[in-house]
Amino acid sequence: xxxxxxxxxxxxxxxxxxxxxxxxxxxxxxxxxxxxxxxxxxxxxxxxxxxxxxxxxxxxxxxxxxxxxxxxxxxxxxxxxxxxxxxxxxxxxxxxxxxxxxxxxxxxxxxxxxxxxxxxxxxxxxxxxxxxxxxxxxxxxxxxxxxxxxxxxxxxxxxxxxxxxxxxxxxxxxxxxxxxxxxxxxxxxxxxxxxxxxxxxxxxxxxxxxxxxxxxxxxxxxxxxxxxxxxxxxxxxxxxxxxxxxxxxxxxxxxxxxxxxxxxxxxxxxxxxxxxxxxxxxxxxxxxxxxxxxxxxxxxxxxxxxxxxxxxxxxxxxxxxxxxxxxxxxxxxxxxxxxxxxxxxxxxxxxxxxxxxxxxxxxxxxxxxxxxxxxxxxxxxxxxxxxxxxxxxxxxxxxxxxxxxxxxxxxxxxxxxxxxxxxxxxxxxxxxxxxxxxxxx
Numbered sequence: 001x002x003x004x005x006x007x008x009x010x011x012x013x014x015x016x017x018x019x020x021x022x023x024x025x026x027x028x029x030x031x032x033x034x035x036x037x038x039x040x041x042x043x044x045x046x047x048x049x050x051x052x053x054x055x056x057x058x059x060x061x062x063x064x065x066x067x068x069x070x071x072x073x074x075x076x077x078x079x080x081x082x083x084x085x086x087x088x089x090x091x092x093x094x095x096x097x098x099x100x101x102x103x104x105x106x107x108x109x110x111x112x113x114x115x116x117x118x119x120x121x122x123x124x125x126x127x128x129x130x131x132x133x134x135x136x137x138x139x140x141x142x143x144x145x146x147x148x149x150x151x152x153x154x155x156x157x158x159x160x161x162x163x164x165x166x167x168x169x170x171x172x173x174x175x176x177x178x179x180x181x182x183x184x185x186x187x188x189x190x191x192x193x194x195x196x197x198x199x200x201x202x203x204x205x206x207x208x209x210x211x212x213x214x215x216x217x218x219x220x221x222x223x224x225x226x227x228x229x230x231x232x233x234x235x236x237x238x239x240x241x242x243x244x245x246x247x248x249x250x251x252x253x254x255x256x257x258x259x260x261x262x263x264x265x266x267x268x269x270x271x272x273x274x275x276x277x278x279x280x281x282x283x284x285x286x287x288x289x290x291x292x293x294x295x296x297x298x299x300x301x302x303x304x305x306x307x308x309x310x311x312x313x314x315x316x317x318x319x320x321x322x323x324x325x326x327x328x329x330x331x332x333x334x335x336x337x338x339x340x341x342x343x344x345x346x347x348x349x350x351x352x353x354x355x356x357x358x359x360x361x362x363x364x365x366x367x368x369x370x371x372x373x374x375x376x377x378x379x380x381x382x383x384x385x386x387x388x389x390x391x392x393x394x395x396x397x398x399x400x401x402x403x404x405x406x407x408x409x410x411x412x413x414x415x416x417x418x419x420x421x422x423x424x425x426x427x428x429x430x431x432x433x434x435x436x437x438x439x440x441x
Contacts, residue, residue, distance in 0.1 A: 001066040003046045005073055008392045008429050009035060020429050023073070023395040024064045027433045074389055081325055081383065081398060085332045089140040091133045092336040095126060097158040099149040099341060099353060103184055103220045103227070105210070107250070107285045110352050112149065118158045118341050121364065126339060127165045128366025134169035142166070145180040147338065147349050152187040160195070167199075179203035182349070184220065186227050188234040193241050204244040206281075207235055211255025212262055232265045239269065239277050246317075248281045252288045253298040260305040263314050274313050281317040282306060289419055296420065303431070310438075320424070320431040324398035332402045334379055337368055345370075347378060348403045381405035387414045393425055396432070 004021055009030075012018040017035035019028045030038065034056065041049040046066060050057040060066045067073065099113040118126075133142055144166050146159055163179065170177045179196075185207035196203060209231070210219040217226025235245050249259050259282075266278065282302050289295065299319070306316040330336045331348040338346040344358035345368055351357060359378075360370040381402050383389065388399035399405060400417035408415045418424040 001046060001061055002069050002071075003042050004065055004067050005390070006392055006395055007065055008426075009039065010426060010429060012433075018430075018433055019065065020433055021063075021065055022393045022429070022432070023077075025432065025436070026063055026065070027436050028059075028063070028065070074383075074394075077325065077394060077398075078383055081328070084326065084328055085379065085382075086334050088138055088335070090143070090333070090335055091136070091139060091141070092143045092145070092330045092333060093130070093133065094145040094147050094330070094336075094338040094349060095151075095159075095162060096148050096338065096340045096353060097146060097151050097155075098153050100153055101148065101150040101184075102153065102186060102222065103150070105219050107287050109286075109350070110149070111354060116149070116341050117154050122341065122343050122362075123158065123161060125343065125362050125364050125366050126162060129339075129362065129368070130162070130166055130366075131169055132366055134166070134173055134175070136175075139173075139175040141176050141178065142170070143178045143180065145182070147182045149341075150184060150187070151181055152183050152192070155187075155192065180205065182206045184208060184227070185231040185234050186220075186222070188238065190237070193237055193243075196243070197241050202241075202243050204246070205235075205238060206246045206248055207231060208248045208250055209259075209262060210250050211252075212258040215255035215258065235278075236266070236269075239273050242277070244277050246279050246281050248283055250283055250285050251298065251302055252285050253294045256298050256301050256305065259302075260308050263309050263312060266314070267312070271313055274315065279315040279317060280306075280309060282319065284319065296423070299424075299427075303427070318431065320427045321435065322393075322396045322398075322428065324401070325395050328398065329401040329403075332382070334375070348401075350403070378402050378406060381409070385415060387416055391416075391425075393428055396428060 004023070006022045008020050008022070010018050010020070012029065015032055017030045017032065019030060019038070020026070037053060037056075038049070041052070057066070097118055099110060099116045101108075101112050104112070133139065144163070151159060166177055179201060180203055183205060185205070209228070210216040213226070213228040216228040220227045235247065238245055247262070249262065251259055262280070266274075269278070284299070284302075303318055303320060306318045309316050336347065338349055339362050340346065340353045340358075342355075343362045344353065344355055345360045345362055346353060346357070347359055358371070359374045360368060363369055379402070382399055382405050384405065385399050385408070388394055388397070391397070397417065404417050
């Protein structure tokens, strides 16, 4: 047997040590004496432990902390990743109806294009690809998402016709159709919600906050009016209608300090709504994700505030809890595309939608035309980084996403997606262990 490369042994609490395996998502707590014995035999050869402590050796083997000598753990990760990312039973289609927006957030990476919207020709081409997707005999899930810009700006004229067409194409088919919106939430109103409730549709929404009320209103406002209270009210109305909301908190070193107060505006919600429909998701504003004591302090604060929110009955997601292999990014999946209002196609929504950056285009007859072998280049980009292939959290991080891999092709293939790698990797492990303990409580 051999010691799994995905094992990590770390000091824990009260003199105990934790042994965590990132592939199996299992943890064992060890007293120092047993931890020392394990470390000694990891260095000298793990099979020696079988003689010194056969019961411990047997347990480690049974729980997959030890694996067969001829078992290639990296190849196993490749197989799992390829199976998930090449799943033929799903298709994820994202449409940007516009690159215009009603806000002007300072950190936005997109070039806003006033007056941009879908032409009838582009809507017809999108409908044609929808038909192609819906006609896939093996299709089980068709996910239709709307992004932007602000996708609700032209909801009636440009979004509704696409939803109606997708619903029409689903008739008589076996696949499930899901709808989702990434929106700032300001334009949601009673008529918007009624459109879905009348049709018994329950879209998922991602709606962002920029910290608590005062900090948020400094970033997102209409004229001199802040948007925080309007967005809170709109989220509550969505939840009351049975719709799922991921409230994404875009945090910085400054706004994180009071961000947990957001839950005070949702404390009256029924616990079932908190458990089933609402989740708070923390994401650092990418322009502020650099090294430094202030960044580390803010990240620690984010984790602490997440724990406070969870203790008060709210679900939270944090950057220190990745699951990028089994729940890989939409952009990693072969059957996934983002169509811009002008027909340019992309894989990732977290980049500027300029024609110079496009991965191809949508033809007038609804075909995806990828530029210069782009699709295969992207699909083969992951798990080539030397540093990742020797990392103990590879099954969690999976080397980041394929966008990271493409952007680091010229970096000598020895990069890490975490700014403070050693510190953050240990925080990830401890966060995962806390999740195990929380689930067992």
